[in-house]
Amino acid sequence: MSENRSLVSIAGLSREKILYLMEMAHEFETHPNRKILDGRIVATLFFEPSTRTRLSFETAANRLGARVIGFTDPKVTSSTKGETLKDTIMMVSNYSDVIVMRHYLEGAALYASELTPVPIVNAGDGAHQHPSQTLLDLYTILQTQHTLEHLNIYLVGDLKYGRTVHSLIMAMRHFSPTFHFIAPKELAMPAEYKQYCQANGINYVEHEDFNEDIIAGADILYMTRVQRERFSDLMEYERVKDVYLLNASMLAKAKPNMRILHPLPRVNEISQDVDATPYAYYFQQALNGLYAREAIICDVLGISLDDIRADKSYLKF
Amino acid sequence: MVAAIENGTVIDHIPSDRLFEVIRLLRIEELDHDTVFIGYHLKSRVMGTKSIIKIANRFFSEQELNSLAVVAPNVTLSIIRDFEVEAKFRVELPHEICGIIKCNNPKCICNNEPMPTRFIAQGNTVKCYYCEKEQELPAVKLTDDLGKA
Structure with missing residues (x-):
């Protein structure tokens, strides 16, 4: 099968490619509305619902002038009649220039990218990869810290199942970070990712406590949700559920440049009183998803940074 | 004998x-x-x-x-x-093994589509090319449809 420019995983992206996509996202932050995809069709195939990710991709496509087709609920498609993923992808490939897909099975996007020359963008495949989330996280870190190098990144909450934190570690391997893993024992960072850190020369420190003294060292505080259903021992859940909640009083010793990120949706792990502090950055982070996804869609379609810099279609808006 | x-x-x-x-x-x-x-x-x-x-x-x-x-x-x-x-x-273990090993991840695409499995050998472990879950070689199970790769 012919090679294509699909984005299915963060693991294969080089440092140069990541920085290139960051520059591209910055162009879209400056001018998000363009006609650069006029006449193109973006398919968004959501085999499992994810309203936030879908809206972000569809907004990106619309702001670039593309048209969007697709489905938001596999119940209305032939998947429920037993159609294979292969057949769905082959069919949609006939209609679209790029396929953004979210699937509940791991490896689905990689498999799809082998089936068709139409580029595939992985918008999440089970618990496996979600590269557009990682790129928007990186863009947010760069935007707030003005560098990706030598940062102290504190990951808090569910580090066992949270794919966003796993992908962030992989993507940051190029930039000499120090990670702090803050989680209850049951949801601690899995050994395979600690081995990955060791193999890639990434420093990490593990904590079970979460308090203002710990937070004082952070450049980025990346919060995730501790979910009840992840615990086999509900007594353990009751014991730790309130340990990994962030409130404004815990930010007294925070560094001025520190920013709080969260992939959203949040439930109660970041208290509402944090929203008004200068450290809260999760809503801007979500907005950055738009710019990162505009960059991803253009990149997989072969539109270069130079093409975007030369484009003046934003003047018509 | x-x-x-x-x-x-x-x-x-x-x-x-x-x-x-x-x-x-x-x-x-x-x-x-x-x-x-x-x-x-x-x-x-x-x-x-x-x-x-x-x-x-x-x-x-x-x-x-x-x-x-x-x-x-x-x-x-x-x-x-x-x-x-x-x-x-x-015998020598090939670097890439197609259509032989069953992935032990039920949520892997290769257990849910009519497609050959694909594994990458890394010493004594094999890693699923699709979902990246690793298995120890002595514990692997074979696919139900061997040889149809």
Whole structure:
């Protein structure tokens, strides 16, 4: 099968490619509305619902002038009649220039990218990869810290199942970070990712406590949700559920440049009183998803940074 | 003991608990006209017990034989011609293994689509090309539809 420019995983992206996509996202932050995809069709195939990710991709496509087709609920498609993923992808490939897909099975996007020359963008495949989330996280870190190098990144909450934190570690391997893993024992960072850190020369420190003294060292505080259903021992859940909640009083010793990120949706792990502090950055982070996804869609379609810099279609808006 | 063959392939030093997987891997039950001798649970000085398969008039491709390394990495292969051992060698685990190993992740795409599995060998572990879950080689299970890759 012919090679294509699909984005299915963060693991294969080089440092140069990541920085290139960051520059591209910055162009879209400056001018998000363009006609650069006029006449193109973006398919968004959501085999499992994810309203936030879908809206972000569809907004990106619309702001670039593309048209969007697709489905938001596999119940209305032939998947429920037993159609294979292969057949769905082959069919949609006939209609679209790029396929953004979210699937509940791991490896689905990689498999799809082998089936068709139409580029595939992985918008999440089970618990496996979600590269557009990682790129928007990186863009947010760069935007707030003005560098990706030598940062102290504190990951808090569910580090066992949270794919966003796993992908962030992989993507940051190029930039000499120090990670702090803050989680209850049951949801601690899995050994395979600690081995990955060791193999890639990434420093990490593990904590079970979460308090203002710990937070004082952070450049980025990346919060995730501790979910009840992840615990086999509900007594353990009751014991730790309130340990990994962030409130404004815990930010007294925070560094001025520190920013709080969260992939959203949040439930109660970041208290509402944090929203008004200068450290809260999760809503801007979500907005950055738009710019990162505009960059991803253009990149997989072969539109270069130079093409975007030369484009003046934003003047018509 | 197991009779000698005039021409064919001898697979020796098979751990007895993997014998039937070796039979499945080489699809020996589909060989219509060739004589096959199977020795099961034979005494072995080195292994305690071992199994052996002798297949008359059948020579396998390197790819077919190397696939044995997935279940029996220490087997010895002999190519027999005119009752003489023409060549003797060990199997080597290929870097990429297609259509043989079953992924142990039920949420992997390869367990849910009609597609061949694909694994990358890394020392004593194999990693699913699609979902990236790793398995220890001695614990792998074979796919239900072997050889349809």
